[in-house]
Amino acid sequence: MSPETAFHLYVHWPYCRSKCGYCDFASYVPRQAWDPAKFVAAYRADIAALRARTGARELGSVFFGGGTPSLAEPAVIGAVVEAAMAAWEPRGDCEVTLEANPGTVDKARLRALRDAGVNRLSVGAQSFDAASLKALGREHSVDDTKHALTWAHDIFDRLSFDLITARPGLSLALWEDELAEALAFAGEHLSIYQLTVEDGTPLARAVAEGRVTMPDEETGAEIFEATRRILAAAGRPAYEVSNFARPGAACRHNLGIWRGADYGGVGPAAHGRLTLEEGRFATRHAPDVHAWLKGPPAPRMEPLDAEERAREHLMMALRLTEGVATPGFAARFADAGFADPRELMNRDALDEAVGLGLMVSDDAGVRATEAGVLLLNALTARLLD
Ligand code: SF4
Incomplete structure (x- = not known):
């Protein structure tokens, strides 16, 4: 069965250790310790409600995004994977991806995540340049990234990491050096995003006040073209504007969504696209974590003509x-x-x-x-x- 006929599940973990300066995702720094049991109960209830809407489906993938889902206890991840596999019918090659930030995982935690059912790790490396990590407001170091990727290679067969390009101060020469270093740690897949200035973020204020200058269009274009050329030569050509993989190693979750598959979202702020008897709907959960923990409210369902x-x-x-x-x-x-x-x-x-x-x-x-x-x-x- 092709990926677009399978159903995919997105699981949103809402917390991060700190807020990066460019981030406008639905992520929060918790004010107090969370109760893993409450998360498990809320995810289970959310999955049960989603299953009641979708009916039986073949499950192609589960994707833990956030936020920083590597902060969630592996037992929470395991409980969600188990609930998803019981709710739908998992394909034999059902992909279970978890986004992990360097500095939030050690070898033991990565093993525990694998044992919890994660079979594909996506590491938020973002940059191999220490000054850039600091400028982006990332809390991890380049060494944290290298350690996480080295361990992940031993523990997971399927490995990806994210990089952010077109950053303030980045030249083509610097980027080519950085990409060469990154490729030494690469697995089957990389996601490389251009830094975008989102309204309301500290980065947007810094740009507006002239404290930060984004690369000009010409440099951005040179970096974009060089990235495609270098990654194709490294055996990981682009299969999507920002995503590069060895043949057959595309992220099945995202590929399914880009090809128009149904996906359901659980967790605060999670969204989805569901084809039901009444038609196709865009679904969106409210972002309020505490309300969701008390018992996930039904998502907003917006019909799409x-x-x-x-x-x-x-x-x-x-x-x-x-x-x-x-x-x-x-x-x-x-x-x-x-x-x-x-x-x-x-x-x-x-x-x-x-x-x-x-x-x-x-x-x-x-x-x-x-x-x-x-x-x-x-x-x-x-x-x-
Ligand atoms: S780790 Fe990711 S989700 Fe969390 S604040 Fe940074 S960019 Fe946003």
Whole structure:
């Protein structure tokens, strides 16, 4: 069964040790120690309520994100994995990913997480440069990262880590050196995100006050292109704008979502997309941790009409190297009146992008070229205008 037909579960852990200067995720620094038993009870109740909505499904993956889920006790993680596996029907290769921050794990904890059912670790390395970690407000050191990755290689078959690029002060030469160092610790997969300045964050204030200067567009583009070239040469080509993997080693959870699969979210602020008898819904839990711990309130369920669903699918699928496949799109949306992704696109914009060598449009579908990926946000905005 292909990943997009499976159901995926996202589990949100809300706490971090400190708040990074660029972060606008739903993460909080707890004011007091949490009670693991309360988390287990709330996750179990949330999973039971979600199972009642979804009915029986094949479970393709579980993804623990946050926040910093490596702060959660392995017993909590194990209880959630067990509840998920009992609620749905796990595929034989069901992927269970946990995001771990360096400095929050040691060898024993990583082993305990593996024994709890985690079979893929995603480490929030973010940078191999000490000054950059400090500037980003990360609390871990480069040594913490190297230790965590070294242990993780011994303990997990499937390993990824995140890096943040296009950081203040970053040049192409510095980035190439850093990426070479990072690759020495790489597993099968890397996620490399451009630093974005989110409203309301300390980083946004620092940029607005001129205390921090972001790399200019040209440097950002050079870094982006170099990253793709270097990782392809290292056997981990891009399969999505920010994600790179050895063949067959893509994150099945995220790939499923980008291909339009259903996913349910449990935990405060978790969101999902569910196809139910009544239609497809965007679901979102309220972010209040204490209210959720008392007994998870039902998520907000927002119905998505056929055009919203199809446009959302296009926006996500165009980020993939494989692009939007016409047969898959038709199978998903023909009953809603869309047999071809191009029916939803601005044809003049598509023809122009194809003429400029930025997009390919053929019988297989529509996808960005290597030159087009760099301009993907602008291209997608024009195509779906
Ligand atoms: S560790 Fe991640 S979720 Fe937590 S504050 Fe930093 S960026 Fe945000």
